[in-house]
Amino acid sequence: MSSHDSASSDGRLVDFGLSGRTAVVTGASSGLGRHFAAVLARAGAKVIIGARRLEKLEEVREEIAALGADVGVVQVDVADPASVEQAFRDISAAGGLDILVNNAGVTVTKPALDVTEQEWDQVLDTNLKGAFLMSQAAAHAMKGQGRAGAIVNIASILGQRVAGQLVAYTASKAALIQMSKALALEFARFGIRVNALCPGYVETDLNHGFFASEAGQALVRRIPQRRLGRLEELDGPLLLLCSDAGSYITGAALAVDGGHLVSSL
């Protein structure tokens, strides 16, 4: 890449850095959220990691502190308004807030005919209502600060297409994408950008077994790039949406999926 490729028209380098910014990541006790928290910390942000399991968060806190980063922990159940309110009292006491990554998410895998009301509520309350409550509280905190804010909602390609036995999950992620656009419209006046990041199938320890099976391999053959994503392939897209490099991006749903969404029908 020539220096011209990464420079803006006035010659300044595009800035993916987050030093001086504070980022809250929900669902940071495992999986993608744990990874995202470390990515933001490496980019220079102070990171506040949130989830329900404090002992898991403590492990993550140690990992991120070992990177030399400033890291705080907040216990939060995003589906519980009182818990979100308390979490934001703690977050505000710790200083300002610039970035929120709504990553906490759950799923229930079973035929639609068997999904109980309680299961439906758990998925929608976590993936959709939780992201709304967190975004609303974050916007209240950000709008008086007089500097730019960014909210990134971790949706999924399953918010744009469907797969079997995931009715509550796919509905929650589709709504999360539409909510991101609605909030982008309303929060632009406060200097807050809101975007959805839509990962495709990313290989993790949890799904490694499935993707080694014949059914898993058949799924991989339907991805135009003919492979699963790697966690680190979400890093650039996340930093783009969180940093000044994405300062004119709001209301977008960015798929990172090896072309899965455009696979042939």
Ligand SMILES: NC(=O)c1ccc[n+]([C@@H]2O[C@H](COP(=O)([O-])OP(=O)(O)OC[C@H]3O[C@@H](n4cnc5c(N)ncnc54)[C@H](OP(=O)(O)O)[C@@H]3O)[C@@H](O)[C@H]2O)c1
């Ligand atoms: N893995 C993939 O391939 C993939 C693809 C597309 C999208 N996604 C999305 O990425 C996000 C993370 O998925 P993952 O695969 O990393 O799942 P995961 O390992 O199961 O992590 C889910 C996280 O959410 C937290 N969480 C669940 N309910 C919560 C609640 N009520 N309040 C606060 N935190 C809560 C969990 O922490 P506690 O249990 O400690 O609360 C955990 O840290 C989800 O939104 C998922 O839909 C994942």
